Each structure stands twice: as structure tokens, then as C-alpha cells.
Amino acid sequence: MNGDRAIGLERRDGHDVGRDPRGMTAEELTELGHVRMNAQKALRLRCIDCSGASAAAVRACALVRCPAWPFRMGSSPWRPPASEAQLAQARTLAARRAVAAKIQPSRRCSGATEGVAATTLPARHDVAVARLKTALATKVRP
Numbered sequence: 001m002n003g004d005r006a007i008g009l010e011r012r013d014g015h016d017v018g019r020d021p022r023g024m025t026a027e028e029l030t031e032l033g034h035v036r037m038n039a040q041k042a043l044r045l046r047c048i049d050c051s052g053a054s055a056a057a058v059r060a061c062a063l064v065r066c067p068a069w070p071f072r073m074g075s076s077p078w079r080p081p082a083s084e085a086q087l088a089q090a091r092t093l094a095a096r097r098a099v100a101a102k103i104q105p106s107r108r109c110s111g112a113t114e115g116v117a118a119t120t121l122p123a124r125h126d127v128a129v130a131r132l133k134t135a136l137a138t139k140v141r142p
Helices: 003-008 026-031 039-050 055-059 084-103 125-137
Strands: 009-012 015-018
Touching (some): 003 009, 003 026
């Protein structure tokens, strides 16, 4: 076995077999080239790999008996639709984030802040914080 393969393989009965990833550390998985992702994304990437790196071929896949086929578009068809309460909560959160983004000073430096200590707040910071507190207190809705 060579370097990278030695991390992911073990010897059993004189043959190389893949280690159980549940017993591996995150560092070992990263060293093998894996990145942290959810199972939906992993299945989607597997389908893209299977189809020759073509998203259009994944969409048109006719291998309906493949276990990954229902998940090929990157979502689970088995997940129940969101309830009205969940949708309302998502809308409220999105509205709060939109309000916060409008009144929060930009994080991108325009050169005007060069040489200024990192802890210095812009002059309008107090006004922005007050607006944010008011918006959150009134539970802004779309």
C-alpha cells in the first residue's frame, strides 16, 4: 500500500479492504481528499460522476432502479413538505435577515478605513443597532 491508500485501507486475509469510515477521524478523511458534506450532496455528486460530469445527463438519467436515482437532483423525495408553521418561521427569519443586512454597515473595506483600529465602530453604528433592535422587536414580516 502507498501513502494515501494506507490511510483508507486495511489488510484482511491478505487483501486490501476499505476501512470503516465510522472509525476514522475527520483528519484522516480530509487527508484522503474527502470534504464534509451531507448525504444528499454526496449522492448528487455521485450521479454527476456516473453520468460523465454532465448535469443534463443526471436530469435525463433513465436508470430508474438505481438506489440513488430518486436523490439525483440533490433533494429527498421522501422528505415531507414543510408545514405552514415552518414556512412562516422561514419567512420571518428571512425578513429579519433582510432588515439586518440593510442597516448593518458593509463588511467590505473601501479603503476609507485603512489605518483605523479594528475595534473602531462607524459613527452611525448606534443608529444601526437601534434600528435592528426596533425591527426585531416588531417582528418584521414580508
